[in-house]
Amino acid sequence: MKIGDIVSVRDESLPRTKWRMGVVYELINGVDKRTWEAVARIVDKRKSSYLRRPLQRLFPLEILVDVEKEPESVTEDVASAKEEKPEPVQAEPNKMLSRPRRQAAQREDETTNQ
Numbered sequence: 001m002k003i004g005d006i007v008s009v010r011d012e013s014l015p016r017t018k019w020r021m022g023v024v025y026e027l028i029n030g031v032d033k034r035t036w037e038a039v040a041r042i043v044d045k046r047k048s049s050y051l052r053r054p055l056q057r058l059f060p061l062e063i064l065v066d067v068e069k070e071p072e073s074v075t076e077d078v079a080s081a082k083e084e085k086p087e088p089v090q091a092e093p094n095k096m097l098s099r100p101r102r103q104a105a106q107r108e109d110e111t112t113n114q
Contacts, residue, residue: 001024001038001058002027003024005023005061006021006060006061006063007022007023007038007058007060007061008020008058008059009022009040009051009053009057009058010059020044021042021061022040022043023040023041024039025038025039025041026038026039027039036055038052038053038058040058
C-alpha cells in the first residue's frame, strides 16, 4: 500500500457494499520499521475527516489515479475515428428478424382484415 491509494475502509457493523471509501493520506510505521497502520481521508456528507486504521482493515481498490500520457499512435487512431463518421444504416422491416407470431394473434389479424 502507498500514499494516494484508494481504499475501502472495513466497518464490521455494515455490509461490504456500505463500507466507506477513502484515500491513503499517511502511512504509520511500527517500532520494527514496518508499516502497520495508515491514515485514510474520507468524505462524509461533504465533510472531510481522517481515520487511523490498521492495514488489515483497509482494502485497496484497483483504480488507477496516475494516468500516464497515451502513446501518439493511440491518440491518432482516436482523432481519425472522430473525423470519419459512419452513415447511419436503416434496417428494412421485412429483413429484420422477428419471432414467430402466436396462432391467436394470426387468427385475430385474419378476422380483422376480412
